[in-house]
Every structure is written in structure tokens, then in C-alpha cells.
Amino acid sequence: MKARSKRLMLVGGGVALLVAAVALVLSAFQQNLVFFHTPSEVAEGKAPLGKTFRIGGMVEDGSIAREADGLTVRFAITDTAKVIPVTYRGTLPDLFKEGKGAVVQGRLEDDGIFRATEVLAKHDENYMPPEAAHAVEQAQKAAQTVSQ
Amino acid sequence: MIPELGHFALILALVLSLVQGIVPLVGASRNSMALMAVGRPAAQGQFFFILFSYVCLTWAFVTSDFSVQLAASNSHSATPLMYKITGVWGNHEGSLLLWAMSLSLWTVAVTVFSRHLPEAFMARVLGVLGWVSVGFISFTLVTSNPFDRLLPAVAEGRDLNPLLQDPGMIIHPPLLYMGYVGFSVAFAFAIAALLSGRLDAAWARWSRPWTTVAWVFLTAGIAVGSGWAYYELGWGGWWFWDPVENASFMPWLLGTALIHSLAVTEKRGAFRSWTVLLAIAAFSMSLLGTFLVRSGVITSVHAFATDPKRGLYILALLVLVIGFSLMLYAMRANKLMGGGSFALVSRETSLLGNNVLLTVASASVLLGTLYPLFLDALNLGKISVGPPYFEAVFVPLMTPVVVLMMFGPFLRWKDDDFVAAARKVAPAFVASILIGIGAAMAVDHLTWRTALGLFLAAWVVLASIQLLYGRLKERAGASVGSRLRSITASWWGMWLAHLGIGVFIIGVTMVGSLDQHLDVKMQEGQRAELAGYTFTFRGAIDADGPNYDAARGIIDVTRNGRAIATLTPEKRLYWAQGMPMTEASIDIGPFRDVYVSLGEQLETGAWIVSLYYKPFISWIWLGCTLMGLGGLFAAADRRYRRLAERDAKVGAGRSVAGAA
Numbered sequence: 001m002k003a004r005s006k007r008l009m010l011v012g013g014g015v016a017l018l019v020a021a022v023a024l025v026l027s028a029f030q031q032n033l034v035f036f037h038t039p040s041e042v043a044e045g046k047a048p049l050g051k052t053f054r055i056g057g058m059v060e061d062g063s064i065a066r067e068a069d070g071l072t073v074r075f076a077i078t079d080t081a082k083v084i085p086v087t088y089r090g091t092l093p094d095l096f097k098e099g100k101g102a103v104v105q106g107r108l109e110d111d112g113i114f115r116a117t118e119v120l121a122k123h124d125e126n127y128m129p130p131e132a133a134h135a136v137e138q139a140q141k142a143a144q145t146v147s148q
Numbered sequence: 149m150i151p152e153l154g155h156f157a158l159i160l161a162l163v164l165s166l167v168q169g170i171v172p173l174v175g176a177s178r179n180s181m182a183l184m185a186v187g188r189p190a191a192q193g194q195f196f197f198i199l200f201s202y203v204c205l206t207w208a209f210v211t212s213d214f215s216v217q218l219a220a221s222n223s224h225s226a227t228p229l230m231y232k233i234t235g236v237w238g239n240h241e242g243s244l245l246l247w248a249m250s251l252s253l254w255t256v257a258v259t260v261f262s263r264h265l266p267e268a269f270m271a272r273v274l275g276v277l278g279w280v281s282v283g284f285i286s287f288t289l290v291t292s293n294p295f296d297r298l299l300p301a302v303a304e305g306r307d308l309n310p311l312l313q314d315p316g317m318i319i320h321p322p323l324l325y326m327g328y329v330g331f332s333v334a335f336a337f338a339i340a341a342l343l344s345g346r347l348d349a350a351w352a353r354w355s356r357p358w359t360t361v362a363w364v365f366l367t368a369g370i371a372v373g374s375g376w377a378y379y380e381l382g383w384g385g386w387w388f389w390d391p392v393e394n395a396s397f398m399p400w401l402l403g404t405a406l407i408h409s410l411a412v413t414e415k416r417g418a419f420r421s422w423t424v425l426l427a428i429a430a431f432s433m434s435l436l437g438t439f440l441v442r443s444g445v446i447t448s449v450h451a452f453a454t455d456p457k458r459g460l461y462i463l464a465l466l467v468l469v470i471g472f473s474l475m476l477y478a479m480r481a482n483k484l485m486g487g488g489s490f491a492l493v494s495r496e497t498s499l500l501g502n503n504v505l506l507t508v509a510s511a512s513v514l515l516g517t518l519y520p521l522f523l524d525a526l527n528l529g530k531i532s533v534g535p536p537y538f539e540a541v542f543v544p545l546m547t548p549v550v551v552l553m554m555f556g557p558f559l560r561w562k563d564d565d566f567v568a569a570a571r572k573v574a575p576a577f578v579a580s581i582l583i584g585i586g587a588a589m590a591v592d593h594l595t596w597r598t599a600l601g602l603f604l605a606a607w608v609v610l611a612s613i614q615l616l617y618g619r620l621k622e623r624a625g626a627s628v629g630s631r632l633r634s635i636t637a638s639w640w641g642m643w644l645a646h647l648g649i650g651v652f653i654i655g656v657t658m659v660g661s662l663d664q665h666l667d668v669k670m671q672e673g674q675r676a677e678l679a680g681y682t683f684t685f686r687g688a689i690d691a692d693g694p695n696y697d698a699a700r701g702i703i704d705v706t707r708n709g710r711a712i713a714t715l716t717p718e719k720r721l722y723w724a725q726g727m728p729m730t731e732a733s734i735d736i737g738p739f740r741d742v743y744v745s746l747g748e749q750l751e752t753g754a755w756i757v758s759l760y761y762k763p764f765i766s767w768i769w770l771g772c773t774l775m776g777l778g779g780l781f782a783a784a785d786r787r788y789r790r791l792a793e794r795d796a797k798v799g800a801g802r803s804v805a806g807a808a
Contacts (some may be wrong), residue, residue, distance in 0.1 A: 006492050013492075018504060025512040025541050029519075033538035036530035054532060070669030070750050080279075090667050091383070091747035091758050095729040134530065 034105065034144055038135035040142065043082035049108055052117075055084060056103040057135040064093065077104060077114075079139035088116040095121040101133065151216050154204025155295040156198030158245075161252075162285040163198035163342065164190050166256075168278030170691055172271035176343075184267050187274035189257045194281065195252040197528045202249050205294050206236050215301035216295050218242060224307035225694040226726045229390060234318045236309040238589060240292035240458075242444060243321060248284045248327040249437065254761070258358070263355060264793065272332075272340035279401070281493050283465045290456045307724030316376035322368030324396060328434040330362020331399060334406065338424045339473060347420050352413035355427070357783040359410060360641075363403045364779035370396050371772035381744040384665070384760040388393070389538045394517045395437030401510040402430040404501045407779075414497050418490060421481060422503070433464045433510070493534025493562040498556035505549045512541045543597070550604050550653070553646055554611045576614055576770045580607035593661045608650025612643060642780025645775045652771025658764035662781060666759045669750065679761035681742060682706045688746075688755060696722040696729070701746045701755060705735060715744045717757075721734035741765050 013101055021089040036054045047053055054078050063076035064084075070087045075098075096102055096119060106116035168190035176184025205218070209232045214220040222239045223232055236242040255277045262270065288294070337355040341347050373393070378386045387393065406426040412419045416708045439462040490496035516533040523528055558572045584603025619639070620631045667678045670685040678682075682702040691700035698720040705712040713735035720729040732745040740763045747756030 010492050012498065014500065017501065018508065021505065021508040021545060024544055025508065025515065027513060028537055028540035029512075029533070032540060033534065033536055034532045036532065050310065054530075070666050070752075070754060070756060091745075091756055094382075094730055099235060105532075 012065075013099055025091055029043060038138050039079040039082040039084045040135075040139050042084050046055065049110065052107055053107065054103055054105045055086075056101070056112060056133075057084075057134075059098050059102050061098050071104065079135040081139035081143060084114055085112070086114045086116050088119055090119075092119055093121040101136075137140075150204050151208050151213070151295040152298070154201040154259065155293065155342070156164070157197040157204065158203040158285065158289060158295075159247075161201065162193040162282065162289060162498065163799040164197065165278050165281035165285055166195060166621040169275055169282050170278075171744075172278070173275035173343075176268045176271040176275070178661070179268070181267060184271035187271050187278075188757040190278070191252070191255045191259050193492040195249075195256045196519060197735050198245070198249045198252045198285075200699045202236070202245055203444055204232055205242060206687055208238050208295075209233065212305065213301075214303070215297055215299065217296045217298040220298050220302050220305045222306070222308050224305045224629065225365055226696055226723075227305075227307060230309055230318065232312045234312070234321075237321050237368060238312045238317070241288065241292040242406060243325075244284065244288045244292055244442070244541055245294055246321065246325055247329060248281065248288060250325045251281050251284060251332060251487060254326075254333050254362075255281070255286045257379070258336075262354065262758065267448075268344070269340055269344060269354075272343050273336045275337035277332060278338045280336070280469075283468075284579040286464065287461050291461050303476060305724070307722060310444045310696070310720065310727050310729045311723075313382060314380050316372055316380065319694055320369060320376055323365055323372055325367045327362055327364075327366025327616050328396070328399065328437060329433045330358070330365055331427075333362060334403075334427045334583065335473075338427035339476065342476050345480060346481055347424065347480075347483060349414050349417050352410045352420075352423065353788065356407070356414060357785075357788050359403070359407055359427075360779050362409055363400070364776045366396065366400050366403060366775045367772055367779065370400060371769055371776070374552075375769055378733055378765070379743075380731050382732045383758065384663070384732075384745075384762060386765065387689075389516070389535045391517045392441050395440045395451050398510050398513050398517075399430050399433040399437060401435055401506050401513070402426060405506040405510075407431050407782075408499050409503055413776055416490070416496060418496055419500070419503075421477075424477060426503070428470070428477065429507075431718045432466065432470050432473075433514075435469060436460070439463060439466055439486075466697040490561070493559065493564050493566045493569065495556055495559040495564070498552045498559055501552045502549055502556070505545055505552075509542065509549075510546045512540070512545070516541075524770050549602065550608065552647065553649065554607055555613055556648070557611075557642065572614075573611070576610040580604075581609055583610075591658075591662060595661065598657060601653055601660070605650045605653040605657065608646060608653065612650065616643065638782045638785035638787065641778045641780070641785070643778070644781060645778025648771045648774025648776075648778060649765050650771070651746050651774055655764050655767030655769075657770060659762050659768070661761045663765075667747070668757055668759065670755050670757045671752075671754045674754075676757070676759060678759045680707055681761065683744070683757075685755070688749070691716075693720065695724065696720045699746070699749070701744075701757065702732075703744055703757070705742055705744075707806065715742070717744045717746045719746045719748070736766060738766065739764060 027070040028084060032102040034052055035053055036056065037051045039055060042055060047055075054081060057077040058129050060076040060083055063074070064071065065074045067074070072087060074085065074087050076083045076085050078084070086106075088106075089105070100121065104114065104116040105118040105120070106114055108114050168187055171190070172184050175181070175186065193565035207213075208216040208219045209223045210229065212219065212223060212225045214223075218239060218241050222242070223235045227235065227746050237246040255274065258273060258277070259393040262273075265273070269579070334355055337351065339360065341351040347506040358385065368391075374386050375395070377388065378384065406423070409419050409423045413423045441461065442458060442462060508560050513574075520531050522534055554571060554576075555569065559569055580603050582607040584599050584601075584786040587602045587606070591598075619635060620628070623631050623634060626632050628632070666680045667676045670676065672685060672687040675682055682705070684706070686702040686704060688699045688701045691698045698718045700716050700718045703715045703717070705715060715733040715735060718731040720731055721727070722729060730745050730747075732743055734744075740761060743760035743762055745758045747758060749755050
């Protein structure tokens with residue numbers, strides 16, 4: 001009887017540990033998801049204000065400008081349909097260029113400017129970040145539907 | 149001609165792997181010595197042909213034979229020889245060939261070092277490994293032939309991705325692959341044991357050194373990859389929770405659980421079915437990692453190509469392996485019951501807790517890695533799961549693992565008294581709480597995370613000292629030298645690896661709490677201050693390399709007027725792909741790194757310079773080194789060889805008896 005109750009305690013303890021661990025993982029997961037929006041969605045107001053999310057698209061030609069401090073960069077992300085202005089302070093990835101794909105993570109402020117905390121570009125000349133490709137694709141699809 | 153020879157050799161290797169997959173298994177089921185004996189030569193022949201094939205491919209790279217598609221896309225005549233050779237695996241097709249070659253190398257190692265195994269068991273192990281080999285060689289041949297010709301040939305190649313032209317990349321992939329693929333040996337042992345129905349402690353003992361060595365390779369591979377990311381990506385991070393890093397971390401976590409679970413199975417005969425499941429799971433995670441990295445579902449520096457056929461092939465392979473193994477497991481599960489019983493307070497319990505937590509941790513990484521892919525595949529939107537999730541999960545999951553690690557070695561197998569154990573552990577525990585809080589205050593960063601990290605690290609170090617002292621005290625009277633010698637290699641292995649965890653925690657905690665970073669615009673002669681160091685920008689000079697142009701910044705670092713180092717970060721532009729690259733410059737010290745990288749040059753001639761102060765970051769890799777060393781010690785234990793000889797004698801006796 002004693003051995004049995006010990007075993008029960010062991011199994012019970014194990015299950016309780018497991019449940020606690022799973023609960024922890026799931027709640028952390030829910031709190032830390034970062035959603036992705038295309039520039040068109042942001043322009044339509046579908047993206048949340050003051051919450052971290054990602055935008056992907058192309059860096060618009062001629063949009064990169066540095067402020068006097070040399071560190072703050074302004075540029076615009078576009079999916080060929082809509083353009084979202086972005087500011088970012090820090091060093092940009094090597095492959096960040098006008099006319100190329102990029103993904104920015106940060107918050108949209110009330111003034112409609114996206115404050116990026118992270119800028120991701122491609123790892124390699126050949127590939128476009130999938131989120132950026134997706135955004136452009138969506139916008140082009142939408143444009144086609146309108147023109148039809 | 150040479151590429152065709154390589155292609156042909158690979159086809160021969162496939163044929164031999166089929167032979168290796170079929171004949172020994174048939175032999176084992178019919179108890180035919182002649183058929184079982186085919187396994188070894190088939191495996192060794194297969195290795196010869198894959199090696200030959202690999203050398204042929206390397207030849208195409210070294211001689212800049214740009215009529216081979218792969219060389220044309222991944223090499224350049226001006227690339228340094230070293231990177232021509234490593235460029236062979238810096239792409240999808242070549243890295244698959246490397247995978248197949250590692251597998252073959254492991255198989256040959258099994259045929260050489262496990263001569264003592266019973267013939268039937270050996271035949272089954274080789275058979276299983278043969279089938280894994282069939283899967284990967286055929287995958288290479290059917291979807292990703294590295295010897296495809298490019299006709300007409302191009303005059304110049306496109307060069308290897310500059311990020312991969314780095315000494316770290318010379319050893320990272322082979323180490324990582326040896327680790328990934330090494331779990332196939334643990335898997336083959338588990339499946340062979342299931343097939344034979346012989347799931348006793350002997351199986352665990354045979355499997356242990358192999359599993360540990362695979363784990364050492366994986367640890368080293370991950371550590372080198374993280375070191376590469378630190379100095380090559382140019383922004384001072386050492387782990388990014390990138391899906392590709394996660395792909396190697398999941399099998400590491402399960403492999404860690406597996407080596408502990410194997411210990412229980414060997415010593416106490418318990419956890420048998422759990423150990424088998426872990427062996428299957430660890431190998432499945434290796435395959436999943438290969439799928440994630442190779443199928444192109446993840447875009448990263450590792451994803452060389454996107455071709456849905458390839459993804460499907462590996463996915464099918466994965467489903468087959470998991471499906472077959474679990475079916476076999478279900479059929480044999482009734483034989484796995486029982487084993488040594490143990491009480492609530494015992495070393496078994498602490499190891500069980502460690503196993504549960506490591507498995508949950510691995511599952512949490514799996515969730516964070518796969519969930520975004522699922523949503524995307526089902527068109528339910530795009531999300532990303534970043535470092536905050538993994539950090540939120542790992543601190544609470546790993547803290548109890550470390551606590552259990554402190555208790556486990558002090559507990560006896562089978563049954564122990566909680567009060568007695570707690571008495572042993574208490575002094576170090578109390579002292580480390582004081583040290584943890586004191587140290588956090590000393591570095592002026594008293595947050596609960598810093599204090600927790602330093603407390604755990606102090607506890608690991610103190611408990612390690614206490615453990616060693618206790619072990620030496622056991623043989624009072626003997627000389628210190630003979631007392632040290634009396635400790636087994638596997639005990640030293642455990643001790644070193646656990647101490648490594650402590651050192652690793654110090655590194656992670658200190659760099660996580662106290663690192664400093666400053667981006668600054670610098671004109672020639674301008675100064676900047678960070679963490680007590682003064683950085684003076686002396687301007688940038690031309691520093692062109694063999695296959696790139698570069699600007700090299702010269703930055704003097706001083707502290708309180710004393711010269712510390714002159715750092716020379718570079719901004720490179722590789723010709724072939726027109727790709728810019730940041731090459732950081734680091735002054736490495738035992739207690740801190742000073743890290744500088746160049747951003748871009750502004751129109752005014754000034755440069756954007758990133759300055760980093762990274763306290764104790766080397767301790768991260770020092771900790772990994774200790775863990776790896778511990779694994780090597782554990783695998784080298786004399787016990788395995790001694791018992792192997794005994795098994796061989798028993799086995800020989802048995803087969804003589806069988807013949808009579």
C-alpha cells in the first residue's frame with residue numbers, strides 16, 4: 001500500500017510538473033506572437049496602434065534619408081500599392097537597399113510613422129524575405145482585381 | 149569526366165546501401181551467419197564510394213570546373229583554396245553529400261569499434277543504418293544531383309556566399325552534421341533492440357558511448373555556429389532563436405535527455421521504453437532539422453534553394469521513419485515494461501524530472517519554430533515568434549533542470565532520504581544565494597534575472613567542488629594522486645559537463661545583464677566612450693582582399709589612458725555577387741570582449757561605427773567546451789571496453805554453444 005501511494009505521488013507530481021510547464025509555454029507563446037501586416041493593411045488601419053508587429057515590402061526608391069545625427073534613418077516600405085514611412089535608429093543590415101525587399105519590426109505611432117526597432121534584409125542577393133514577397137504579391141493581386 | 153565518375157560512384161554507393169539495408173536484416177531473421185556477414189563489407193564499400201564521389205566534387209571546385217553547375221554557382225576562380233574546398237558544402241546539394249558521407253563514416257566506425265556486439269544485433273544495426281543511407285543517397289541523386297553539368301560552361305563562377313567565407317564555416321557544418329547524423333546510430337541501436345526484442349541493460353551500455361560522442365559533436369557544432377554568428381554577423385549577438393539554430397537545438401535538448409536516460413537504463417534497467425522513445429525522437433528531430441533547413445521552408449543563410457520536390461522528399465522520409473519506428477515500438481512495448489523500481493527520493497527521480505523538463509523545452513522550441521510555418525502553409529496569416537517567447541520559456545524551464553542537476557549527483561540510486569540529501573545540499577545552496585545577490589549588487593545590476601543566474605552559477609560551482617571533495621574523502625588514507633586516479637572517466641565526464649553548465653550560465657547572465665552598445669557617427673580623430681573604454685577613430689584605409697574590395701577602419705581603444713588594442717573592422721564588397729559584408733574586429737579578453745564593427749560611410753566622409761562591450765561572453769563558449777570535454781571523458785570510460793571484451797567472450801561462447 002505504501003509503495004503504491006508513493007508511486008501515485010511520483011506520477012501525480014510528474015503530471016503536475018508537466019501541466020505547469022505546458023501552461024507556461026502556451027501563455028508565453030500567446031504573449032509573444034508578432035503579427036505581420038502588409039503596407040496596404042496598415043494603410044487601411046487594420047494594424048494595431050502601439051503594439052509590436054512586422055511590415056514587409058520593398059524599400060521605396062529614393063526614400064532613404066539620414067537625419068543630421070547620421071544615425072536616424074527615414075525610409076518608406078511599399079508593397080507597390082501603399083507606402084508606409086518608417087524611422088529607425090541604428091546600423092542597417094548590409095543588404096538593406098532601395099528597391100530591395102526588407103522586413104521591419106516595431107510599432108505604429110499616432111502620427112502614422114512606423115518606429116522600427118529591428119530591420120531585416122535578405123541574407124543573400126538572390127532571395128527576398130518571404131514576408132516582403134508576400135506583401136508585394138498581395139498588393140498586385142488586389143490591383144488586378146480592381147482593374148478587372 | 150571526373151564529375152561523371154563521382155556521379156557513378158554515388159550510384160554504386162546507393163546500390164551498396166540497399167544491399168546493406170536488406171541482406172543483414174534477412175540474415176538476422178533467418179539466423180544465417182553468411183548473410184549477416186555481408187553488412188560490414190557493404191558498409192565499408194559504401195563509404196569508399198561516397199568518399200570517392202565527394203573527392204570528385206571537391207576536385208571540380210578546386211580546379212574551378214565551371215561546367216559543373218554547382219561549382220559555377222558556388223565558387224569563383226579567385227576564391228582562396230580553403231573556401232573552394234569548404235564551398236563544396238556551402239550549398240544544398242553538396243551539404244547533402246556531406247550528410248550521406250557523415251552517415252557512412254559513422255556506420256564504418258560502428259563496424260570497426262563495435263566488433264564485440266552479437267552478430268545478429270550488429271546485423272540489425274547495420275541494416276537500419278543502411279536504410280537511412282538509402283533514403284539520403286537517393287534523395288541526393290533524385291532531387292539534388294551535385295554533379296549536374298552546366299552546358300555551355302560559364303567563364304567565371306558566382307562565388308560562395310561571402311558570409312560563409314570564414315574559418316568558422318570550415319568546421320561548423322562538418323561538426324554539426326556529425327552530431328545530427330550521429331543520433332542515427334543511437335536510433336539504429338534502439339530499433340535493432342526493438343527488432344531483436346532484447347531491451348536489457350546491455351543494449352543501453354552499447355549505445356551510450358555512441359550517443360555521447362554524437363552529442364559532443366552536436367554541442368561543438370552548435371557552439372562553433374554561435375561563435376560564427378557572433379563575430380561574422382557584425383552585431384554582437386550569439387544566439388538568435390533563428391529557426392535554423394532551433395533546428396539544431398531541438399535534437400541537442402533531446403540528446404541531452406537521452407544520454408541521461410540511457411544512464412538510468414544501463415545502471416538500473418529502468419526507463420527502458422522511455423529511452424527507446426527518446427532515441428527515436430532525437431533522430432526524428434535531426435531529420436526534422438534537415439527538413440527545415442534543406443526544404444527551403446525557412447529563408448535564411450542556410451536555406452540554399454527552394455524546390456518543393458525536395459521538401460516533400462524529406463517530409464516523406466521523416467513520416468516513414470517516425471511511422472515505422474512508432475509502429476515497431478507499439479508492437480514491442482509489452483516487452484519494455486518493468487525494470488528497476490525506485491522511490492520518490494532517488495537519483496532516478498531527479499533524472500526523470502530532468503528528462504521531462506528537457507523534453508518540454510524541446511517541444512516548446514518545436515512549437516515556436518513550426519507554428520508560424522503551419523499558419524503560413526494554411527494561409528491563416530503570417531506571424532513570427534521571436535526571442536522574447538523563447539526567453540520567457542527557457543528561464544523558468546531550465547532553472548529547475550539546474551536545481552535537479554544539483555541534487556541528482558548527491559542522491560543514491562533507488563532510494564534515499566530527503567532530509568539527509570537536503571542536509572548535504574543546503575550549505576552550498578545558502579552560500580550561493582548570498583553569492584548570487586552579492587555579485588548582482590557588486591556589478592550594480594540587482595534584477596531578479598541577474599541574481600537568479602549568478603545564484604545558479606555559484607551553486608553549480610560550489611556543488612561541483614563539494615562533490616569532488618566528497619568523492620576524494622571516500623578513500624581516506626590513500627595518497628591524493630591515487631585518489632584522483634581512482635575516479636572513473638565517466639564520473640569526471642559528468643563533473644566537467646555539469647561544471648560547464650555553470651560556466652555557461654555565468655556567461656549568459658553577465659552578457660545578458662551588462663552588455664553595452666553604442667552606434668555613433670565618427671569623423672577621423674573623433675572619440676567615443678563606452679563602458680569606461682575610449683575609442684578613437686583613426687580613419688579608414690583600403691584593404692582589398694583576393695576576391696573583394698574593402699575599407700578598413702582603424703580604431704584605437706584605451707582605458708584610463710592605457711592602450712588596450714587597435715581594432716580594425718572592415719566593410720567588404722565581394723565582387724562576384726556584389727554583396728557587401730561587415731567584418732567585425734574584437735579584442736577578446738577573459739572577462740570581456742570589446743567589439744567594433746563598421747556601418748556605412750556617410751556623404752560627409754564620416755563612418756557609422758557600432759561599439760559593443762560584452763562582459764564574460766567567452767564564458768559561453770568555455771562552458772560549451774567543458775560540456776564537450778565532459779562528453780569525451782564519459783565516452784572514453786574504460787568500463788565500456790572492459791565490458792565489451794566480456795560481452796565478446798560471452799557472445800563467442802554462445803555462438804559456439806549454438807553451433808554445437
